[in-house]
Amino acid sequence: MKLTSKAAFRKLAALYKRMGDAYADAATRVGLSCADCEDNCCTSYFQHHTYVEWAYLWHGLNALPEARRQDYLARAEDYAAQARQALDAGERPRIMCPLNDGGLCGVYEHRLMICRMHGVPNVLVKPNGQRVQFAGCFRSQALTREVDDVFVLDRTPLYRDLARLEMDYLGSKLRQLPRVDLTLAEMLVAGPPRF
Template sequence: MTPTPDITAPFIGRLKTLYADMDAAYRKAADHYGFHCRGCEDNCCLTRFFHHTHLEHRYLREGFRRLPDALREEIRERADLARQQTAAAEKEGAPPRIMCPLNGEGWCRLYDYRPMICRLHGIAHEVHPPGRPAFRSPGCAVFSRRAAGRDDFRFDRTPFYRAMALLENELRQAAGITVKLKMTVADMIATFEDRPS
């Protein structure tokens, strides 16, 4: 029996290129501000991010499958715990501040596979939504303190959002995907199978 070709494969190369462009733009802005996350007194891995693209879900799963068996099992357990802790915090009406299950010893175990928002978070930026006024975010609290008094740098996320939306729409059409996605990293890990679906 001929194996079914992975319809995601052509999109992964384009995603990697997009990620490289994001990383380069972020690095340029970070260098301007002298802002680098190592030694940060906060940790963005404690922030509850929702991810909305099937393509990034599949790419993260690809990275997860490359990890050693024991590490995959450890991360699965951490993901289950994070989801339980999040549910408990929500039940109590508290904003969840729970470490991402991929964070190990202060660093992402799937750093090269991390989703878009993990790559872009922290630095002051602007976005130009279609048909709506542009808006600017001041960045995270640590950034605001460290970058105080420095000249402003125009870091526009819009081209990256547009490119990601285009890729995601193309994948959905090619794969016949109609359901929307809204998951944390812990939620995504809970869906991962060790073998391709």
């Protein structure tokens, strides 16, 4: 049975809280802090893959004052154009997220999963059993470079729960909809997901 948006958003907020707690624990264990970091991960080129997160992002965006929302949408248009140029030139884009205001996220409570989990050393075990390990951001790598027993966050259960929530949110539409593979800016430019 398909979840209502309200129910899905409530479950997603709870999952995001778990992600935040897991991230905070992992960051503490490796001594990672984002304070005064010269390499802002908000310039990383991330693609996102769930309709439920896309809809929740728009839920947060729609709660903002109109002028602020329009500013973010204009920035998203610019971001998307710059990213296309970089990709066409064979380069990986490094552009500031359109929701970043002086180092802070303009929709912090509604930010997407990768924005919450990036940085700490982590591992993901895919459904086929393949294990994918990430060393973390540059600062995290520097902190753990000479550490023998680095704590690695297993994000597999969190991703599994997000995938389950996506299935419950889409219901019977799951197999009919195209796969989401969009940057945050592209999600803004496209508008809220429709299905």
